Amino acid sequence: MGEAIVITSGKGGVGKTTTTANLGTGLAHNKHKICLVDADIGLRNLDVVLGLENRIVYDLVDVVEGRCRLRQALIKDKRYDSLFLLPAAQTKEKDAVSPEQMAELMGTLKSEFDFIIVDCPAGIEQGFKNAISGADRAVIVTTPEVSAVRDADRIIGLLEAAEVYDPQLIINRLRPDMVRRGDMMDIQDIIDILAIPLVGVVPDDESIIVSSNRGEPVVLDQRSRPGQAYRNIVRRLEGLEVPFMDLEQKTVMHRLRTLFGIGGKR
Amino acid sequence: MLDFIMKLFRGSDNSKDQAKERLRLVLVHDRASLSPGLLESLRGDLIEVLSKYMEIDEPGLEVDFDRSEDAVALVANIPVKRVKREND
Amino acid sequence: MGRGEHWTAGQPFCGARAWNEVLERFLRRGWTMTKEACVIKGNRHGLMLSVSEEASFAEILGQLREKLSAHRDFFQGAVVRLHSSAAFLSEDRVDDLAAVVHEYGMTLDRTMTLEDQRPQKQQRQKVPEFNLDDTKLIRRTIRSGQSIHYSGNVVVMGDVNAGSEIVCSGDILILGSLRGVAHAGAEGNAKAVVFAFRLEPTQLRIAHYISRAPDEKGPKPTGPELAQVVDNLIQIRPYGRFVKR
Numbered sequence: 001m002g003e004a005i006v007i008t009s010g011k012g013g014v015g016k017t018t019t020t021a022n023l024g025t026g027l028a029h030n031k032h033k034i035c036l037v038d039a040d041i042g043l044r045n046l047d048v049v050l051g052l053e054n055r056i057v058y059d060l061v062d063v064v065e066g067r068c069r070l071r072q073a074l075i076k077d078k079r080y081d082s083l084f085l086l087p088a089a090q091t092k093e094k095d096a097v098s099p100e101q102m103a104e105l106m107g108t109l110k111s112e113f114d115f116i117i118v119d120c121p122a123g124i125e126q127g128f129k130n131a132i133s134g135a136d137r138a139v140i141v142t143t144p145e146v147s148a149v150r151d152a153d154r155i156i157g158l159l160e161a162a163e164v165y166d167p168q169l170i171i172n173r174l175r176p177d178m179v180r181r182g183d184m185m186d187i188q189d190i191i192d193i194l195a196i197p198l199v200g201v202v203p204d205d206e207s208i209i210v211s212s213n214r215g216e217p218v219v220l221d222q223r224s225r226p227g228q229a230y231r232n233i234v235r236r237l238e239g240l241e242v243p244f245m246d247l248e249q250k251t252v253m254h255r256l257r258t259l260f261g262i263g264g265k266r
Numbered sequence: 267m268l269d270f271i272m273k274l275f276r277g278s279d280n281s282k283d284q285a286k287e288r289l290r291l292v293l294v295h296d297r298a299s300l301s302p303g304l305l306e307s308l309r310g311d312l313i314e315v316l317s318k319y320m321e322i323d324e325p326g327l328e329v330d331f332d333r334s335e336d337a338v339a340l341v342a343n344i345p346v347k348r349v350k351r352e353n354d
Numbered sequence: 355m356g357r358g359e360h361w362t363a364g365q366p367f368c369g370a371r372a373w374n375e376v377l378e379r380f381l382r383r384g385w386t387m388t389k390e391a392c393v394i395k396g397n398r399h400g401l402m403l404s405v406s407e408e409a410s411f412a413e414i415l416g417q418l419r420e421k422l423s424a425h426r427d428f429f430q431g432a433v434v435r436l437h438s439s440a441a442f443l444s445e446d447r448v449d450d451l452a453a454v455v456h457e458y459g460m461t462l463d464r465t466m467t468l469e470d471q472r473p474q475k476q477q478r479q480k481v482p483e484f485n486l487d488d489t490k491l492i493r494r495t496i497r498s499g500q501s502i503h504y505s506g507n508v509v510v511m512g513d514v515n516a517g518s519e520i521v522c523s524g525d526i527l528i529l530g531s532l533r534g535v536a537h538a539g540a541e542g543n544a545k546a547v548v549f550a551f552r553l554e555p556t557q558l559r560i561a562h563y564i565s566r567a568p569d570e571k572g573p574k575p576t577g578p579e580l581a582q583v584v585d586n587l588i589q590i591r592p593y594g595r596f597v598k599r
Contacts, residue, residue: 150289153297189286
């Protein structure tokens, strides 16, 4: 019996879809059988991030409404035979699916896959309610910004109300240089506020955009720092203890400040 | 450059701390909100309890959160028609 | 795109006469706002007055007067034959036309030449899967998330962006770029075609055939292209080459 993990954030544009694609690819790379579900009906993007947009014939709504069998709608990844995508419908409304239908679908998928990773739409309306329906656990993506952390806090509350317990946190787009200058909240600041366990920190890096341009998840890029961060998260999702990356690339100035005892806050 | 040196030695007054402080206030407010459903049930419970001691103007009862700069209070405005005597 | 380049309706086209008719109809609709209500032309039988059935009778009379007065000397003494259908021109109307023609010193031959029209109607009946009334004209860009479903043909004057879809039982004609999904002949007509000025769709479907864009970026199309099922495969070829074949 597999496990359904919903990737959510409340705020849009913090990297849910990128995170979903990378975690799914990383888990498939480690030989797990994975199904990615794009729950963002009407604004699908996971297909494009994975470079599978031209293979879509049927979608989630078609499955739920019985126009096709589940197998017909599942799209096999280009690189991994054990990675599948269930795409969202692009031309339908968010309320084309009900939470009950989603929960049923999750149940079916869990009997066939090790992990089902659901890319949740931004917002807290119907699409969110559908996406978390049937989820066993949640991973919340946030960025070190006031608005994103605030929305993450709201989402944590809503998940509790929906009885999805023990969410984990991914801090995305962290810029160590800005943290060092004191112009960005650091990891500890955010954990203090949200009070949920951290599952990973992904540094902001150009390689993310380059790989999304190519439709190749950055997790496969061995030299990329965000790629390494995603690989670590994958291992943690598998239940392994992996130490957190040292994102502070220490500079001479940083050492000096530490020496004087005025900087170096962590 | 001067700005940079100032930043180095000032320690606290940087934008990160502003972000934290603003976030703290925002969350105090956010977390202190009840859904309309819960607020309505709080209202009902208040009426039930208060009715033991006094006759109140039920439709005039207002319950809401009052959000000031850095604190949140639950404020109830309860018009009283008649306080009950012990022998009532 | 001017009229009379390779868009002229009557060009031979690979046996896909149904498609040709769509184009013809489109051209007529798009460019004949100024179409003449009446035309006088000569052929080997002599002068012929042909009357548009789409114009009002008042327009026809007005234009006839205009034309005849402009070439009064040229038409003097000629006999002109009426070319129209009896259903459209009642006896009274023919009388009116004859009177106008007479004013300018000509005679109207009232035997109507309907022969040219009858076979055309019969031919249309021979193509039962295609009904000219079933064409939807869309004059805007179809954007991501929008979908057009239609029983018949669809003509889009604009682009069809990625993330949108057009599904219809007939042909699809895009006067712009096709980047989304197009499904022609959706009710099983494998003879349906998809045409676009820039044919770079995410996916093409004709009847039960499906093809998708190659994963590797190929060369961009340089001109209008047409997709149709050939040997059980959806094939795309430049439109110009089709015409020459």
